[in-house]
Amino acid sequence: MSQYFDHVSQQLHSKIAQAKVYIKKHNPTTGALAEAVLREFLQEHLPGAVSVEQGFIITSEGGLSRQCDILIYDSHRYAPFYRAGDVVVVPAESVIALIEVKTSIDKARFHEVITYFQSFASLQFQARTYLFMFNAPKLETVRSHFFTYEHPGSYKEFDHDTYQYLPDVITGLYPSYHLVKSYVTFDRDAMGYLSYFYEDQEGSAISALELFFLSVYSAVEQYIEAYSSSKLAPRSEHHKNKTAKGIAAIDLFPM
Template sequence: MSNYFEFVSQELLIKLAQVKSYITKHNPTIGVLTEEIVRGFLKDHLPTLVSVEQGFIINAKGELSKQCDILVYDSLTYSPLYRVNDIVVIPAESVLAVIEVKTTINKNIFHKVIDYFKSFSYLPNAKTYLFIFNSSSIEKIGCYFHSYQHEGDYKLFDHDTFQYLPDEITGINESYHLCKDSVITDRDMIGYSSWFYEDSKGSEINALQHFYSSVRMTVDDYIEKNYRNINPQKPNSCSDLKLKSIFAIELFYM
């Protein structure tokens, strides 16, 4: 399975390279096609009970969200409230995952992504993901967090602002998958951690596999809770794998 996801990772990066080889001077189009690459991957691998599309979320007050690159939602119980071509408007209670896709990342883009995810704190079931094809190193991502300009005089994230950050951050080419976590060191911090595993053959479990496993687990947990007559086949967990190393980004004290 590890080799499979390594092949798929390379395939996704090749598809992106193909897009950029033909479309060299129109970044919005590159962005749209990059999102479609990830949507196609998820459509091929997630249970058919959910749909994977782009569009907007509307809450109980009738407020419309910012446009979402990828929405994973329960399409068995809920249908879009509105659709035009491949863009949908769906109710907040149907959403399982909101995924923001970036071709590349830098400090300014990362800070805009943090601001973007602030608007999704009201979602009852959803997890939020940042998916980056050509990412900065994991160390630079840590620097981007620490250079974020907070409102007012306070210069660090805290328990209130932490909830607005993406739940998980995946860097495909750098092969890391950061998850919100309690970072237990001699300072007991809250932040993100990336756990690096290998399988029984010594092959590294890459970032795409971690990303897929997380989205799939979110979907499967929702199915078990809401459709008790359906027993989804869950992907293998990391419990049978060998832990190689851990990287942590410390944001604030517990």
Template sequence: MKTEELLNEILQVKIFIKKHNPTIGILTEEILRKFLSTYLPKGVAVKQGFIIDETGNMSKQIDIIIYDNQFFAPLYRVNDIVIVPNIAVLDIVEVKTTVNSKSAFHDIIRYFYSVSKVLDYRTKKRLFIYNSATTFKLNEYFHNFNHTGEYQMFDNDTFYHLPDTITGIRSSYHLGKNYINFESDMMGYTSYNYLDDTNKDISSLEIFFKSIYERVFEYNLSKTNKEFRNNTSFEIKNEKNLKNISVIELFNM
């Protein structure tokens, strides 16, 4: 699988550069950008840089920006760093090598709060973590987050600013924002985890890539009148082998 090649590249970085986390982080970002740029459908570019809205507000630096380069050009470019208008952006990805503490995760929440204020409402926000805390720990981190103001719970407004997907490679999961209907009606995240034929975790990396691929494919499809959806299906092998479902409940509906 192509995603196995990507995982092996990231593993090689971890082996050869063991004690310099900033370098590992930069290389992980570059490997992921290169992979997405190579294997995503045409019509989009995969860069790093900044996003600007119609009033001139600029985001913090973003690790991966996936934008329509067929109808939009960067407003500014230096090598692989671009500034692009928010209406051109399909997805953004914040890449982290390791997130295993409450403070680190809370910094990420604040980062997404800041960036999402500049994004177009249609842009998907994604968090990609190579070494991640378990979903049990993430649940704890979410509920320990210090909100501004007196109200110390998530609600519809604050939930909007959170990443739409959270992918952990080690602990394997791909959490997506969802309506959760178990004992009560909640909003939060769910992750459907699968096993392959050898009883190993199917890659959350595959699910991550599939979700972005489908996003770009649907976007491209919306720009054409051609009916070719049935001839270009994209499936994950062995998706039927459901292992478990992880849930993070954030607030009542």
């Protein structure tokens, strides 16, 4: 599996790099290619009961989300309400995972992403949320972006209410890390993110990509099991010989 994911991560990066050679002044187009590359990868490697597309989420009360780069939803039990080409509108209850994709990101765009994920609060849907960055900032820079975010109102740092709307997982590919929301013990007991890698693969794209894929796959597994009488054999069973460990933390607010 390691050699396979090493090949896939290089393939993903190569496709984006090739696009940038020809499309230097059209960042939205380059971003669309990055999304398409990741959507294709997930569609090829997730169970057939789900679909991986771009589009919008709608609630039974008529609430409509902002556009989503990648939606993973239950296409076996739910059909889209609307489809125009490769863009769909799907019911909130069908959504399993939501992924925002960036080819690169600076402080202003990172802050826009935080606001983007907070916009889903009114939908009150149960889905795992991801930020995936192909050309990612360094982990120290991500930490700085969190602490320079301008909170609305008088309270100027994250708390339990605002933390729940941050992405559950943040994956960077180059440089590479895989951040997961977690309880962290750093200078204090706090809530924030832990950065995970497989042992002996710290900082590698293969480790980050594999952990990202397994996280998405586990979200799909949990959803399918919730609506099935049978027990699935987790995909993680094929990774028994690999141990993931947290090696860095982003401490956002005290417990």
